[in-house]
Amino acid sequence: MSHVGSVVVKKAVRVAGLCVLMSVAGVLASCQSDPDIDITKLAAETDPPEVLYNQGLANIKAGNMSEAARKFDAVDAQHPFSEWSRKSLVMSTFTKYRLGRYADAIATGNRYMNLYPKSEDAAYAQYLVGLSYWKQISSVTQDQKNSVKTIEAMQRVVDEFPNSEYVDDAQAKIRFARDQLAGKEMQVGRYYLERKEYLASIQRFRVVVERYPNTNQIEEALARLVEAYYAMGVVQEAQTAAAVLGHNYPDSQWYADSYQLLQKGGLEPRENAGSWIARAGKQLLTGS
Known part of the structure; x- marks a missing residue:
């Protein structure tokens, strides 16, 4: 199990209450073989909230996550705003x-978070929202809305x-x-550069340098x-970009390639203090 998965599960156990989980262990022993069967035998969803909650925990222990979610949602639906509902929302x-x-986890x-923003489990609930967005981040060739949402949530x-x-x-x-957002800008910028649409490509690379300076895309940008x-x-501007690159990443292969390109034209890296690139370079040095 990954570190993230371990943290998520351990916290879920703490929220649920370890003693309750352990108390259902005997019931679970005979149910592990069929993960599609609700081990609580389809008890009425109008049962007392603590019964439904414990049935949800029992289903988690049996590996029946879908049934567990149904039980926790039933607590919230039948007994809203109660303490059992609060605990069930986290487990759901x-x-x-x-x-x-x-999408359901986020909702x-x-x-x-809207109901209990200051509760003891609020940090965990918000973290789960962030993880749910993070899990949906796609490659840089696709839309990066989930990267934006991940940043906001986390x-x-x-x-x-x-x-x-x-x-x-x-x-x-x-x-x-x-890194993903910067990578998306780079992907589009390279597209324009390959087609010799230089102004359009520069606009994309500039976004990376000014908005995402502390990412893994900055050297290439x-x-x-x-x-x-x-x-x-x-x-x-070409000389300034090379000078900023060399000053911050002197051992970079990107700098070696840039230096070689300038040398072909009899040029060398040289910073123009009035350039936007030079100003951005100061941000790199300060880490802002």
Whole structure:
């Protein structure tokens, strides 16, 4: 199991209540072989909330996530705004996330956050929302709306729950999503560059340099600016991009390639302090 998966499951156990989970172990022993059967034998969804909740936990232990989600949703539907409903909303978010029903997990997690934003499990619920967006991030050749949503959701974890155990992974997920957004800009920029639509390509590379400087795309973005500006004959900007690249990443292969390109024209990296690239280079140095 991955580190993220382990953290999610361990927290779910804590939310559920380990003693309750252990108490149903005997019931589960005879039910592990058929994950499609509700081990609570289709008990009425109008049962008391604690009964439905414990049935949900029993189904989790048996691996019946769909049935577990149904039980937790029944608690919320039949006994809204109760303490059992609050606990069930967290567990429902967890089970839907584990089922890969990410849209449902997000909706349930957001409902929890709207109702109980300051509760002890709020950080976990918000983290599950972020993970559900993160799981849906696609390759850079496709739409990156889930990268944007991941950043928004995980930034809320960082800002509102800075002492929670999820902050480190939330920040890692933010970095990944930003890399994806920068990668999308690079993918489009390269498309224009290959077709010699230099101004259009420069606009995309500029977004990476100014908006996503601390991503894994920054070295190539600067090198592509050298390439595009050089092809247009705008040598001062090409030289500046190379100078910023060399100053920040002197051992980069992208810098070596950019330096070689300038040398072909009898040029070398040289920073023009008035260039937007030079100003962006200062941001790289300060880490902002």
